[in-house]
Structures are given as structure tokens and as C-alpha cells.
Amino acid sequence: MSTRIPFLKGHGTENDFVIVPDPENDIDLPPAAVAVLCDRRSGIGGDGLLHVVRSAAHPEAKAMAPEAEWFMDYRNGDGSIAEMCGNGVRVFARYLQRAGHVAEGDLAVATRGGVKTVHIAKDGDVTVGMGKALLPEGDVTVSVGERSWPARNVNMGNPHAVAFVDDLSHAGDLLSPPPFSPAAAYPDGVNVEFVVDRGPGHVALRVHERGAGETRSCGTGACAVAVAAARRDGADPAATGTPATYTVDVPGGTLVITERPDGEIEMTGPAVIVAEGEIDAEWLATATRA
Secondary structure, rough: OOOOEEEEEEEEEEEEEEEEEEEOOOOOOOHHHHHHHOOOOOOOOOEEEEHHHHHOOOOHHHHHHOOOOEEEEEEEEOOOOOOOOOHHHHHHHHHHHHHHOOOOOOEEEEOOOEEEEEEEOOOOOOOEEEEEOOOOOOOOEEOOOOOOEEEEEEEEOOEEEEEEEHHHHHHOOOOOOOOOHHHHHOOOEEEEEEHHHHHEEEEEEEEEOOOOOEEEEOOOHHHHHHHHHHHHOOOOOOHHHOOOOEEEEEEOOOEEEEEOOOEEEEEEOOOEEEEEEEEEEHHHHHHOOO
């Protein structure tokens, strides 16, 4: 491993990421190293890490290489692996554009949640095709302190529990994962969204992301919330033939989510690269062993 590892820092509606370009998958990034890099006091700081690898060079993505040249090897801030991150895909695409690997227009990005279609617009916004939502059957409940709410189980390639509340403060401090039941609904944990209405087709959320805690934004969470809100409001594009669009305010900004009649969901929002530099590999090795 080189003594210096290039990195960048970026965010999508303040959901922030450490970006490690590694086209040939040469850099070893065990969970402990990712956690150190994402630590906001002793590391670079981020809700997660985007490991940028060519699909053909990664064993989990080789099968997707004919469709997508680049694989987003996404890790949560605690070092655990996640299937998908909507804000992360937008920032990933912005990095590819900045590095000269892609231009404005359409591209495909491989993820553990499948190949995602991305459009980089001239105005700077990035739209991601997030796939279709799955709505598993069964009642789910989430709790904070003495309060509890029914939640909609929505899977966007990763699991979500969406609870509509009267006030976002009812979510509490979100320092620890909100309890949910039944446990069998989410054997590997869950992202929990607390949602309030702002107006017709307009909601706001706070989210506890599995493996990261409360974050300023969650792209898959915003999509799950839009789908849950549409069904609550009696809108099902597959049945009506009319797209359903929701503006979703997150603590770090605003995303626009559209569910099409074919079930495909599109998310549009900003993606920004704010810094780049080098990681001292010796420091990282020492910090990882500590």
C-alpha cells in the first residue's frame, strides 16, 4: 500500500462521505479502518465511506461490469457494509464527473442493491433511479421512550420503518436505534424514519440510519417515506397510471422523489465535493490497530 492514500470529502443534502478512489481494488479497507476514517474527531469524518472501484476489479460486482463500469462499495460509518445509499450514489456520480471518468448525462453505477441509473444535469442536480420499493406485509411498531407508532415496512434495497408522527421532536435524540417490533421484521436492523406533513405532497423527516445514527439526510429513506406517504394518501401510481411526486425535507436540505406508474422511483437532489487530500497510510494502520 502506498504511504499516501488519496481521498475526497463530499455530501448530498449534508449526508457526508469520505471518498476513496481505488479503481483496481488495491486498498484494504477493513471495518476498523473505515470506522477510523469516518470518526469526526480523530479521523476525516463522515456518515459513510464511498470506495470507488471498477466493477470488473471487485468480486461482488464483476457480474455487473457489462452494465456498469464503476462499483460503489459503500460502507456505513461504523465500518459495516450496506446494500445501498441514495445520497451516496449522487456523490459517487459527482466524483466520477470531477475525475473525468464521466460527463453530464446518463450513466450506470453498480451497487450491492443492483445497478442504478444516474443522470447528471447541467444545473448541478443529480437524479438517481432508485429501483422499485417492496412493501413487506405485516404490522411493525417503532418506539421512542413512552411513545410508540405503527410504521410502514418499506424496502428500498435496504430496510426502512416509516412512522408518521405529530412532531419531529418526538423522535428524541436518536443517539441509539429506536426499538421496533416484531424483531423478525428486521433481522439485520433497520433505518427508522419519523415523518411529519408540511403540506400537500410535502413532508419532512428525521432518520436514524442503521450503523450511522441520526444523519442529516438519507436518500433511500426519503424514497421510502415518499412511498409510504403516497400509500397513506391513497396514491398508487401502478393502479392510477399517474406518477406520485413528493418533496421531502431532510435536516440537510430537500429531495424530490417521484414514483412512476411502472414502480420505478427517481430521486433528485444536489451532490457536492468539498475537499480532497491524502490519508497517511501509516497513521491509518496505527489507528486501526489501536
